Amino acid sequence: MAVTQRSAKTVWNGDLASGSGTLNGGSGAISDLGVTWAARTEESGGKTSPEELIASAHSSCYAMAFSNVLSGAGHAPDSLEVTATVDLEPNPDGGVMVTRSALNVVGKVSGLSEDQFAEYAKQGEQGCPISNLIRNGAKIELSASLK
């Protein structure tokens, strides 16, 4: 596998409190989603947010990673229901920070005890690329220009 790149674009107008943005993913699956600070930190009002998008990434990635561990052990899952819940909290140094992503998985898998399932679940978490991003980080680059 070569490097796979995926991108997304947000167009934002105005300041943080009264402004708003529109998000599009490069694949087309995420299309013209509205984002605001109020919907991010108060009631969502049907709008997504950076934290919901992190939860979406973590949930979908962990489902793949865990399915791979289980099928490697001869127990491909009938189903895995993976919920990720992401916390955004005030940062003692100012602003806000993401403090936690909690994964919950409920599986329908033949031939495993609860203990075996839980052990494979941990292996899946260790191999999950988004878990490892949250654990180990990645490089951030920035380029900026005026229109």
Next chain:
Amino acid sequence: MAVTQRSAKTVWNGDLASGSGTLNGGSGAISDLGVTWAARTEESGGKTSPEELIASAHSSCYAMAFSNVLSGAGHAPDSLEVTATVDLEPNPDGGVMVTRSALNVVGKVSGLSEDQFAEYAKQGEQGCPISNLIRNGAKIELSASLK
């Protein structure tokens, strides 16, 4: 602000190579999006992926953080176009890993030189909660049970 929680759920059926998942976000804005390993690592075929979702989170969060820095300096932006591009690469230790998120911002802002804009762009990046998640990490929790 109290702790804000946002969640998402993926239901996955089957093994990694031939299985597939369906993703829903708690807000309702992300609804029944399909995910597969092939769409994640080869052509997207109109499907989102964990990496596109990370790019979406980073892009939308950075737009908010930068707008806040600019308006705090008296230069609320007419528009910020923020693209995030996330790289997924083979991991030398096996599997794959997220190695980079590259932000590009093009702004329409009155009264700033290119140098001033670039300096505020860096300040925005330092304050962006998703940048700080990628930089500093967060706690991961896991619970697993069989149906």
